[in-house]
Amino acid sequence: MKRVTVATVLLLPSLSALAENPQAHRVDVVTGAKTWETRSNGVHFSLTQLLPDQLRAFYVNRGFTLQQAEPYATSCVYMAVIRNDDAPGVIHFVSSDWPVSVEGGLHALLPVEGWLERLSAAGVRKSALVAFRWAQFPPEQSYRPGGDWNQGMLSIGLPAGSRFDITATWDIDGETYRAGLKEVQCAG
Amino acid sequence: MRGRSRAIPFVGVMILWLLFGAAVWGAELPPLTHSLTPSENRQPAPALRLQNMDEEMVDIRDLKGRVVVVNFWATWCPPCRREMGSLERLYQATREKRVEVLAVNIGEDIDTVFSFLGTVEPSPGFPMLFDFEAASMESWGVKGLPTTYIIAPDGTIAYSAVGGREFDHPEILRQVLELAVE
Numbered sequence: 001m002k003r004v005t006v007a008t009v010l011l012l013p014s015l016s017a018l019a020e021n022p023q024a025h026r027v028d029v030v031t032g033a034k035t036w037e038t039r040s041n042g043v044h045f046s047l048t049q050l051l052p053d054q055l056r057a058f059y060v061n062r063g064f065t066l067q068q069a070e071p072y073a074t075s076c077v078y079m080a081v082i083r084n085d086d087a088p089g090v091i092h093f094v095s096s097d098w099p100v101s102v103e104g105g106l107h108a109l110l111p112v113e114g115w116l117e118r119l120s121a122a123g124v125r126k127s128a129l130v131a132f133r134w135a136q137f138p139p140e141q142s143y144r145p146g147g148d149w150n151q152g153m154l155s156i157g158l159p160a161g162s163r164f165d166i167t168a169t170w171d172i173d174g175e176t177y178r179a180g181l182k183e184v185q186c187a188g
Numbered sequence: 189m190r191g192r193s194r195a196i197p198f199v200g201v202m203i204l205w206l207l208f209g210a211a212v213w214g215a216e217l218p219p220l221t222h223s224l225t226p227s228e229n230r231q232p233a234p235a236l237r238l239q240n241m242d243e244e245m246v247d248i249r250d251l252k253g254r255v256v257v258v259n260f261w262a263t264w265c266p267p268c269r270r271e272m273g274s275l276e277r278l279y280q281a282t283r284e285k286r287v288e289v290l291a292v293n294i295g296e297d298i299d300t301v302f303s304f305l306g307t308v309e310p311s312p313g314f315p316m317l318f319d320f321e322a323a324s325m326e327s328w329g330v331k332g333l334p335t336t337y338i339i340a341p342d343g344t345i346a347y348s349a350v351g352g353r354e355f356d357h358p359e360i361l362r363q364v365l366e367l368a369v370e
Contacts, residue, residue, distance in 0.1 A: 044218070058264070061264075081218050083218060126321070127296075127297075127320070130320075130321065131262070131296075134265075134294055134295065134322065134325075134332075134333055135264065135265070138332040139331075141331045141332055142331075142350075143350055144225040144348075146221070146223050146225055147221030147222070147351070148225060148349070148351055149221065149350065149351035150331075150332035150350065151266065151267065151351075152332060
C-alpha cells in the first residue's frame with residue numbers, strides 16, 4: 001500500500017506536465033525525418049519533416065524539372081496533419097493565417113496561390129501545377145468531428161536548420177482555438 | 189566503359205528517387221477513420237460527367253435511384269492509396285444492393301492510373317473517371333484529397349468523408365446500406 005502511494009506521488013507531477021505541455025517529438029528510424037505533434041480540444045496537429053531529396057523526387061515524378069522543383073524543395077516543407085477527432089463542433093481554419101515566429105519575430109507563410117504564381121512563371125506545365133496544388137495542405141478547410149482530416153505539404157519558407165514556433169488556429173462557431181508546436185526545426 | 193560507370197550511379201540515384209517519390213509521405217501515417225459524417229442539410233449533388241478508362245462518358249445523373257459513392261483521389265496521395273482497397277471491398281459487398289462506386293482521379297493520365305491499380309489488392313473493379321484539370325473540385329467543394337461523398341437515391345448528398353477512410357468498416361457498410369433502402 002505504501003509502495004503504491006509513493007508511486008502515485010511520483011507519477012502525479014509527470015502527468016501534470018503532460019497535460020500542460022502535450023507536445024511530442026519523434027524521429028523516423030528509416031529516413032531520420034522528425035515529427036512534432038500535439039493535441040488540443042479534440043484536434044490532432046502534427047508536422048513531419050519532408051527532406052529536400054524526397055521533395056525533388058516527388059515533383060520530378062509529377063513533371064517538374066529539377067530546377068523548377070528546387071525553390072520549393074529547399075523551402076522547409078512539412079507533411080502537415082490536422083484531424084478533428086472529437087472537437088465540440090465543426091472546425092474551420094485558414095492555414096496561411098497560422099502565426100509562425102522565428103527568434104521572436106513573426107514570419108509570414110507564402111500562400112499556395114503565391115507558390116502557384118511563382119511556379120507558373122517558371123514554366124511548370126499545367127498537369128504538374130494541378131499535382132502541386134492538390135498535394136499542398138488545404139489553404140482553407142472545415143472538418144467535422146468524428147475523424148475528418150487531411151495531410152498535405154506545408155512550406156514554411158525558411159532556410160535549412162531554422163527553428164520556429166507555429167500555432168495552428170481554428171474556429172468553431174466564431175470561437176477561436178489554438179494548438180502550438182515549439183522549437184520545430186527545418187530539415188537539412 | 190567510362191560512360192557506363194557514370195551511368196550506374198545515375199540509375200541508382202534515379203531508382204532511389206522513384207522509390208522516395210512514391211513513398212515521400214509514407215512514414216508514420218495517421219490512422220484511417222471508421223465512419224461517415226452525415227450532411228446537416230441534404231443538398232443536390234453537383235453535376236459530374238467525365239470520361240472513364242475506356243474514354244466513354246459517365247454521367248452521375250444516369251445513376252439516380254441508386255446510392256452513389258463518389259471518391260476524389262490521386263495516385264500520389266497516401267491516404268487515397270491506402271483507402272482504395274477498402275473502397276473495392278465496399279463495392280463488392282454492396283454492388284448487388286443498389287450501390288455504385290465512382291472514383292474521380294484528379295489531374296493524372298490513364299496510363300498512370302492503370303499502372304497504380306495493378307498494385308491495389310483487391311484491384312478496383314468500379315469505374316475510374318478522369319478530371320484532368322481538376323475542374324470538378326470547385327463545383328463539389330473539395331478542398332483536400334481524398335474526399336468522398338455518398339449520394340442518396342434521391343440525388344442529394346447524405347454523407348461526406350474528408351480524409352482517408354476504411355470503407356469496408358462495418359459502421360460505414362451499415363451507413364451505406366441503410367441509405368440504399370431509404
